[in-house]
Amino acid sequence: MPQLGESVTEGMIVRWLKQPGDAVEVYEPICEVATDKVTAEVPATSAGVMQEIVVNEGATVAVGKIIAKLEEKEEVVKQQQNDEQTNEQRYSPAVLALAKEHSLNLSQIKGTGAEGRVTRKDVEKCLTLQPAGAFKPTIDPDEKNRLRTEAGCVILEEGDVEVALKPPRITKADKMLLCMQEVPQAWTLTEVDVTGLVQLKDSLKENFLQNEGFPLTILPFFLKAVAKSLREYPSLNSVWKGNRLILKKKILISVAVANDEELFLPVLKDVEEKNILGLAKVLEKIKRKVYDGSYEVKDDNSGTFTINNTGAFGSIISCPVINFPQVAIITVERIVKRPVIVEGMIAIRDMVNISLAFDQRVIEDVTAGKFLQLVKEHLESYNLESTI
Amino acid sequence: MAKLSYIAAIQQALAEELERDEDVLILGEDVGQLGGVFRVTEGLQAKFGAERVMDTPLAEGAIIGVALGAAAYGLKPIAEIQFADFIFPAINQLISEVARLRYRSFGAWSCPMVVRVPYGGGVHGGLYHSQCIEQFFCGVPGLKVVAPATPQDAYGLLKSAVRAKDPVLFLEHKKCYRLIVDEVVTQCEQLVPIGKAEVKRVGEDITIISYGLAMHEVVKAAELVAEEDISVHLLDLRTLAPLDRQAILDAVAKTGKVLIVHEDNVTGGLGGEIVAIIAEEGFMFLDAPPKRLGGPNLPAMPYSKPLEEGFMLRKEVIAEEIRRLVRA
Numbered sequence: 001m002p003q004l005g006e007s008v009t010e011g012m013i014v015r016w017l018k019q020p021g022d023a024v025e026v027y028e029p030i031c032e033v034a035t036d037k038v039t040a041e042v043p044a045t046s047a048g049v050m051q052e053i054v055v056n057e058g059a060t061v062a063v064g065k066i067i068a069k070l071e072e073k074e075e076v077v078k079q080q081q082n083d084e085q086t087n088e089q090r091y092s093p094a095v096l097a098l099a100k101e102h103s104l105n106l107s108q109i110k111g112t113g114a115e116g117r118v119t120r121k122d123v124e125k126c127l128t129l130q131p132a133g134a135f136k137p138t139i140d141p142d143e144k145n146r147l148r149t150e151a152g153c154v155i156l157e158e159g160d161v162e163v164a165l166k167p168p169r170i171t172k173a174d175k176m177l178l179c180m181q182e183v184p185q186a187w188t189l190t191e192v193d194v195t196g197l198v199q200l201k202d203s204l205k206e207n208f209l210q211n212e213g214f215p216l217t218i219l220p221f222f223l224k225a226v227a228k229s230l231r232e233y234p235s236l237n238s239v240w241k242g243n244r245l246i247l248k249k250k251i252l253i254s255v256a257v258a259n260d261e262e263l264f265l266p267v268l269k270d271v272e273e274k275n276i277l278g279l280a281k282v283l284e285k286i287k288r289k290v291y292d293g294s295y296e297v298k299d300d301n302s303g304t305f306t307i308n309n310t311g312a313f314g315s316i317i318s319c320p321v322i323n324f325p326q327v328a329i330i331t332v333e334r335i336v337k338r339p340v341i342v343e344g345m346i347a348i349r350d351m352v353n354i355s356l357a358f359d360q361r362v363i364e365d366v367t368a369g370k371f372l373q374l375v376k377e378h379l380e381s382y383n384l385e386s387t388i
Numbered sequence: 389m390a391k392l393s394y395i396a397a398i399q400q401a402l403a404e405e406l407e408r409d410e411d412v413l414i415l416g417e418d419v420g421q422l423g424g425v426f427r428v429t430e431g432l433q434a435k436f437g438a439e440r441v442m443d444t445p446l447a448e449g450a451i452i453g454v455a456l457g458a459a460a461y462g463l464k465p466i467a468e469i470q471f472a473d474f475i476f477p478a479i480n481q482l483i484s485e486v487a488r489l490r491y492r493s494f495g496a497w498s499c500p501m502v503v504r505v506p507y508g509g510g511v512h513g514g515l516y517h518s519q520c521i522e523q524f525f526c527g528v529p530g531l532k533v534v535a536p537a538t539p540q541d542a543y544g545l546l547k548s549a550v551r552a553k554d555p556v557l558f559l560e561h562k563k564c565y566r567l568i569v570d571e572v573v574t575q576c577e578q579l580v581p582i583g584k585a586e587v588k589r590v591g592e593d594i595t596i597i598s599y600g601l602a603m604h605e606v607v608k609a610a611e612l613v614a615e616e617d618i619s620v621h622l623l624d625l626r627t628l629a630p631l632d633r634q635a636i637l638d639a640v641a642k643t644g645k646v647l648i649v650h651e652d653n654v655t656g657g658l659g660g661e662i663v664a665i666i667a668e669e670g671f672m673f674l675d676a677p678p679k680r681l682g683g684p685n686l687p688a689m690p691y692s693k694p695l696e697e698g699f700m701l702r703k704e705v706i707a708e709e710i711r712r713l714v715r716a
Contacts (some may be wrong), residue, residue: 120675
């Protein structure tokens with residue numbers, strides 16, 4: 001029990017934040033302690049693993065008494081080393097050189113050498129198994145740096161502002177460059193008559209705002225339509241893993257949400273199971289966090305397909321860039337009222353474009369087209385009678 | 389093309405060189421009248437005369453000293469040291485004089501001579517007739533050291549050595565003399581260049597670098613493991629000094645796993661130098677730590693037959709090391 005104030009002699013454990021077995025970083029809070037002066041979090045004095053809680057929640061003990069036992073990190077590391085007496089993570093110079101040349105992830109290659117070591121032969125075998133047209137960067141990092149430096153030879157004039165890119169932005173820049181260079185992307189676009197959907201949305205608008213405290217948008221409907229269609233066309237719901245393609249069972253949709261500074265791609269789970277109201281709530285929660293800057297990037301890389309609501313900033317057509325290692329991305333553009341021909345007559349309808357970019361190595365044009373048609377059908381099926 | 393033994397190929401090369409160039413002469417213990425203790429020079433004195441194929445006293449220092457004088461004078465002496473084990477009385481002449489003459493005289497003098505040295509064990513020769521001596525000479529700049537394993541290489545390299553402008557220590561493995569018989573192209577000017585190694589077997593799983601008699605044992609081991617689907621890439625160094633660095637690196641790059649096999653002691657043997665070259669220039673080719681197989685660190689070859697067999701490298705031992713490295 002630490003001394004949490006000059007005249008404090010004892011403290012009560014309010015809540016344990018770490019349980020036995022939990023890994024703890026140095027200075028990471030392990031519990032909350034209340035004294036007659038303050039309630040404060042107690043930081044770990046060193047990194048390690050929680051071993052034992054000595055004083056239970058609600059109990060009061062004198063300053064200086066042991067409240068918990070922590071195994072220090074060094075011992076943990078040693079323990080782990082003893083546990084992992086294999087060669088799985090040790091690579092020979094030849095193996096490392098090959099992996100670098102071909103941009104291979106060695107952890108995905110099964111080793112056949114002594115104690116599971118990945119041998120040069122294992123890597124060579126993996127390379128010969130590599131399917132034609134599989135993912136392999138063609139521009140080496142040195143070349144990329146050279147191009148960057150060359151592009152940097154711009155003369156700065158008065159009034160110009162130089163913006164230094166921070167690491168997340170650089171990472172993103174590299175990733176976008178990779179997507180554009182490595183993925184043969186194709187685009188297709190269709191227009192959807194969402195008059196029924198807009199009527200439905202308008203009819204629910206006031207009640208929804210009153211009950212939920214935020215406006216109903218078209219995005220949850222779109223999410224739902226896309227998830228249903230992905231189930232029918234699983235090849236669009238796949239990701240690259242090294243040189244292999246993984247058809248994902250779970251549909252995990254990355255939704256582009258931006259504030260003024262940054263774009264995030266939070267992942268929405270269980271889109272199929274949730275109803276429109278449920279989806280709207282989840283979306284709203286994420287949006288708020290992104291806007292007020294409290295959004296924390298957690299497992300944003302787990303997505304299997306991306307949706308971008310480009311209509312939110314007024315776009316009517318866009319060519320999205322695939323969010324590698326995913327293989328497809330869809331945008332929903334702005335809904336506009338347009339005169340269209342319906343049953344031989346000119347009518348004013350709510351029209352919206354949806355645009356799909358897809359990796360042509362794994363998705364055929366016809367599959368992409370059928371998928372887009374299915375999304376369109378789902379969106380056009382809404383009317384005033386639909387329930388959400 | 390004729391089938392020749394290793395010894396016959398050497399004899400043929402000597403006869404051809406004596407015939408070709410009047411300045412070529414042979415000197416050594418018992419090389420004349422007797423034709424050498426191994427009969428390498430048999431019949432040569434009768435054919436070319438006692439002035440060109442001459443017997444010497446039992447004094448190796450004198451043999452090399454005389455050859456040095458003759459070479460400096462403009463002749464092309466081929467000196468024979470009867471057994472490699474006897475070369476040490478001549479070591480001062482060889483290292484301090486023969487190897488350095490060109491360097492010491494800033495190129496004004498040279499020493500174009502060949503020192504033929506029957507070496508190696510496995511012939512029931514005991515302490516004084518079995519040694520490998522290459523590790524004492526391979527690190528002497530100014531001296532070239534060759535050690536052919538096949539009749540063709542012995543023939544071609546000996547002719548190259550005779551024609552070389554500088555001294556060559558020519559190591560003939562005694563056990564190869566009559567054991568190794570192969571097709572040899574003779575009477576030709578297609579000499580085997582000094583300083584060039586040769587791939588004797590192409591393989592995918594492991595690279596073995598060897599020379600001399602050990603090279604033949606490696607071939608046998610390679611045939612043993614071939615039945616287990618292990619293919620051996622075999623580089624025969626042929627010249628031990630200067631080493632063919634590029635050939636060594638290319639051979640290592642081929643498989644990433646390297647085993648060096650020589651009869652000479654592991655400690656201080658040529659294998660250490662080869663591993664150093666690989667570590668310095670071919671590190672990125674390596675897929676496993678390099679391994680040396682060689683003679684044990686004992687003072688000399690034992691006389692007892694089973695102990696001698698234990699001292700020499702046997703194909704079973706090499707095969708076991710091959711299997712271990714391939715699995716590594």
